[in-house]
Amino acid sequence: MQPYLISLLIFIPLLAAFLGLFLPATSTTSFRTLALTANVLQVIVLVVMLSHFHPGGLQLVELKPWITLNMGSWGVLKASYFVGVDGLSLPLVALAVFVLLVATVSSWKITENVKGYFILLLILNGAIIGSFTALDFLLFYLFFEFMLLPMFFLIAIWGGPRREYASIKFFLYTLLGSVLILIVLIALYVSVQEPSGSAPLVHSFNLLHMADASNFIPHALLDPHHISKLGPLSFRAWAFLLLVIGFGIKLPMVPLHTWLPDAHVEAPTPISVILAALLLKIGGYGLARIAFPIFPEAAIDLGWFVGLLGVISIIYGGLNAMASKDLKRLIAYSSVSHMGFVLLGLSSLTAEGTAGAVYQMFSHGLISAMLFLLAGVLSDRTANRTIAHYSGLATKMPTYTAFVLIAFFASLGLPGFSGFIAEVMIFLGAFKSSSVGGPLHESLAIIATSGLVIGAAYYLWTMQRMFFGVFNLKGQMSPEQLPDLNRREYIMLVPLAVAVLVFGIFPQPVLSIIDPYAQHFAEFVLRSGKSITP
Numbered sequence: 079m080q081p082y083l084i085s086l087l088i089f090i091p092l093l094a095a096f097l098g099l100f101l102p103a104t105s106t107t108s109f110r111t112l113a114l115t116a117n118v119l120q121v122i123v124l125v126v127m128l129s130h131f132h133p134g135g136l137q138l139v140e141l142k143p144w145i146t147l148n149m150g151s152w153g154v155l156k157a158s159y160f161v162g163v164d165g166l167s168l169p170l171v172a173l174a175v176f177v178l179l180v181a182t183v184s185s186w187k188i189t190e191n192v193k194g195y196f197i198l199l200l201i202l203n204g205a206i207i208g209s210f211t212a213l214d215f216l217l218f219y220l221f222f223e224f225m226l227l228p229m230f231f232l233i234a235i236w237g238g239p240r241r242e243y244a245s246i247k248f249f250l251y252t253l254l255g256s257v258l259i260l261i262v263l264i265a266l267y268v269s270v271q272e273p274s275g276s277a278p279l280v281h282s283f284n285l286l287h288m289a290d291a292s293n294f295i296p297h298a299l300l301d302p303h304h305i306s307k308l309g310p311l312s313f314r315a316w317a318f319l320l321l322v323i324g325f326g327i328k329l330p331m332v333p334l335h336t337w338l339p340d341a342h343v344e345a346p347t348p349i350s351v352i353l354a355a356l357l358l359k360i361g362g363y364g365l366a367r368i369a370f371p372i373f374p375e376a377a378i379d380l381g382w383f384v385g386l387l388g389v390i391s392i393i394y395g396g397l398n399a400m401a402s403k404d405l406k407r408l409i410a411y412s413s414v415s416h417m418g419f420v421l422l423g424l425s426s427l428t429a430e431g432t433a434g435a436v437y438q439m440f441s442h443g444l445i446s447a448m449l450f451l452l453a454g455v456l457s458d459r460t461a462n463r464t465i466a467h468y469s470g471l472a473t474k475m476p477t478y479t480a481f482v483l484i485a486f487f488a489s490l491g492l493p494g495f496s497g498f499i500a501e502v503m504i505f506l507g508a509f510k511s512s513s514v515g516g517p518l519h520e521s522l523a524i525i526a527t528s529g530l531v532i533g534a535a536y537y538l539w540t541m542q543r544m545f546f547g548v549f550n551l552k553g554q555m556s557p558e559q560l561p562d563l564n565r566r567e568y569i570m571l572v573p574l575a576v577a578v579l580v581f582g583i584f585p586q587p588v589l590s591i592i593d594p595y596a597q598h599f600a601e602f603v604l605r606s607g608k609s610i611t612p
Contacts, residue, residue, distance in 0.1 A: 083130070083138055084161045086123045087171070088208045091116045095200035098193065109196040110186060116200060117179040120207075124175045127163070133594050136162040136213070144217070153279030156272065160214040160284060165595025166366055166436055169588055170210045170359055173443040176577075177355045178203050180447060180570050184348040187458060188236065195236060202228040202352065209360050215263055215368070216283040222259070222364075225357065226252055229349070237344040244337075244344035251337040255327035258320045259364075265317055266372070269298035289371040289602075291610060302375070302610045318376035321369035322384060329361030329417045332391040339398075342410035347454030350406065354413050354446035359439045362420045366435070366599065370424065374607030381425040381517030385508070388421030389526045396532030400539070405456065405463040408536065409449045412489060415529055416442045416497075422526055423504035427516040427603050431507020433589060433596035438500035440588060441488075441581065445497060448485045448574040452478070455567060460555045465540060470549030475562045479545050481571050486537040488578045491530055495582035499589075501530070515604055 094116035101108050131137055139162035147155040163171060181199070188195050205228070208221035226249065234245035263283075270288050272280040279295070287293045294301045305312045311319075327334045338358075342350050370377045377384075395415030402408035416438065423435030455478060457463055472479040488495035508523035510516075551557065563571070581588060 081138070081140060083123055083127045084140055084163065084207075084211050087120055087127075087175070088161075088204050088211070090119050090123070091200040091203035091207075095197045095204075098197045098200065101193065103191075103193040106189075106192040109192050110182075113182045113185070113196045113200055114179075116203070117175075117182050120175045120203075121179060124172060127168075128172070131163065131168060131591070133165065133590050135594070135598075136164045138163055139213075144214070148278070153271075153281055155267075156280050157216040157283045158214050159217060161208075161211040161217075162213055163211060165592045166363065166599075167210050168591055169436060169440045170363060170443075171207060173359070173440050174206050174210060174356050176573075177351060177443060177447050178206070180451070180574065181348040181351045183566065183570050184351060184451060184454065185346075186566060188346065188348075191235065195232070198228040198232050199348075202232070206352075206356050206360070210363060213285050214283045215266065215285055215288065218285070218364075218368075219256075219259065219263055222360065223256055225360075226256070229353070229357065232349045233341060233345045236346045236349070239344075240340070241344045244340040247337045248341045251327050251334070255324040255334075258324035262317045262320050262324075265299050265313070269294050269300040271295050285368060285372070288368075289606075291606065305610075312376075314373050315376045315380060318369055318373040318380060321373075322365065322380075322387075325361040325364035325369065326387070326421075327361070328364070329358055329420070330414060331361075331387050331417070331421060332394045332414065335391070335395070335414045338414060339402075339407050339410040342413075342450070343404060343406050347450060347457065350450040350454070351447045354410070354450055355443040358413060358417055359443060362417065362424070362435065362439050365421075365424055366432070370427075370603050371599070371606075374603040374605075375610040376607075377425075377427065377603050378515075378517055378607040381427060382519070382522075385422050385425035385518045385522050388418040388425060389522050389529075391415060391418030391421065392526050392529035393418075393532065396529050396536065400532060400536040402536075403464055403466060405453045405465055405540070405544075406450070408465070408540065409446070409453060412449075412533065412536070413442070413446055415533065416446075416489070418529070419501060419504050419526070422508050422518075422522070425516075426504075426507040426511040426518050427600050428507035428510050428514060429593070429597045429600045430503050430510060432599045433592050434500050434503025434505075434507055436592045436596065437496075437585065437588065438504060441496035441500045441578075444574055444577050444581070445485060445488045445495075448481070448571060448578065449489060451567075451570055451574070452482050452485055455563070459559050459561070462553055462555060464553070465543055467552040467555070468544040469551075470545070470547045471560070472545045473549045474557060474560050477562050481563070481575060482545065483541070484575050484578065486541060488582070490533040490537045493582075494579070496578050496585065498582060499585045515608070 142159040144159045145157040205224035212218035291302045399411035423431040491497045511518035
C-alpha cells in the first residue's frame, strides 16, 4: 500500500465525485456524507504517509509511464505519472487535507444544487492534491488547469450578487497565467532530454531532469551552456519572468492581484477558505518547485526584482486592507500582503528565508481558513460584512470574539502564534541574503518590516470598531440575528485555533520536515546559478 499512498490521496475524491454522478439530486444528505467520507479517508491516508516519511529528499515516489509518442525526426515525447513528496510538498499536502475537511463541514450550509456543488468540490480536492505532488511538468500543468473550471463554477453559481463578474475575472486572470506557464512548458520540452542520451532523442517533462543543466539539448532554446538573448535578457531569463508572472497571478502578487478581492467577496464561505488557504499556495509552490530550480541563474540575477515585488505586495496589500470597508475584502487584501512575505523569503535564496516561506504558506493556510470562516459566521447570520455596521460584538458574541482575537493576533504575527515563526525566519533570510551571495539587499528587509506595523494597524482598528465599545448595529439588522457560535462552527474553528497556537509554540515538527528541503534549495540554486554564465 505504501507506494500508492499519494495516488490514494488524489483519486479518493475523484472516485467519490464519479460515484456522486449516479446518486439522485434530491438526496442531499448522501452528497454531504460522500464528501465527508472521502475527506476522512484522506485524513487516514495522510496519517499513514506521515508515519512513513522521514525528513530528507523525495519519498513515497510513484513513477509510471503515461504518454509515449514517437514524433519521428523530432524524437520521442515522454510524460510520466510521477508524484512524490518532500519538505516542500508534504506540509502543503497535510494543510490541503485538513482544510478541505473543514471546508466540507462548512459546506453543510449549501442548500441549492447540492449534487453539483459537492461533485465540483471533490474534483477540486483531487486537483489540489495532484498539483502539490506532481513532479512531471505536464502532469502538474494538467492538475493546475483542472482546478480552474471547478473553482469558476463554484463562484459563478453559488457566489454573491456580483458572482458572474468575479468568476469571469478569476477565470481570465488564471487563464492568462496558465498560458504563460504553457509557453515555458513547451520551450522546456523542446530543450530537455532524458539523461540516457540514447537514440532516438527522448524529450522529458520530468522536473528533476529539467533542473539538471546537463540534460539540456546542446544549442536548444533554453540550453544553459549556450545562452542566447532576446533584447536585453536571455531566453532563460524571459522564461523565468513568464513563470514568475504566471505563478504570481495565482499567488497573487501586486499588480496581478485584483481578481482576488472580488473572488473572495463573492465566493461562498467554504470556497473562500479553499481559495485563500490552498489555491494561493500553488503559486508559491510553483515558484519554489519549478521557476527557481530550473532557472537558477535568472533567480540570482532577477531575485532582487522578485523580492521587490514581494515588498510592494506586503505594503500595498496592507494599505488596501486598512482602507477596506468589507470584512472579507480586508482579509483578502491581508492575504495579498502575507503572500508577499513568501516572495521575499524565496528570493533571498537562503535556507532561513526558504524555510520561512514554506512555513508561511503552511501557517497562512491555517490562519486564512480561520479568518474566512469567522467572516462567514457574520455573513450567515446577517448577510452583512460591512465593518462600520457593527460595534461592541464582544458583549453579544463573547466566544466568537475570542476566536476572532486568536485569528487576528495570529495573522498580524504576534509571538506565540504560527505567523510569528514564519515571518521571523523570512526576515532572517532576507537580511542574510547579500552576505551569502543572494540577490537581496538589506534595505528590502528593512522596508518590509513596515508591513508588520500596517498589519497591526488594520487588525487592531477592526477589533476596536467591531468588537469593543457599546453594542450597536446599523442597517437592517437586529440583535436576535447574532447568537454565539453553534456546534458546527465550534467543530470547524477549534481545530484551526489549536493548530495556530500549537505550531506557534512548537514549530519544530513542521520545520524538521521543511529544513532539509530549504537547505538543498538554497545551496542548489546558488551553486547552479553561479556555474551558469552567459
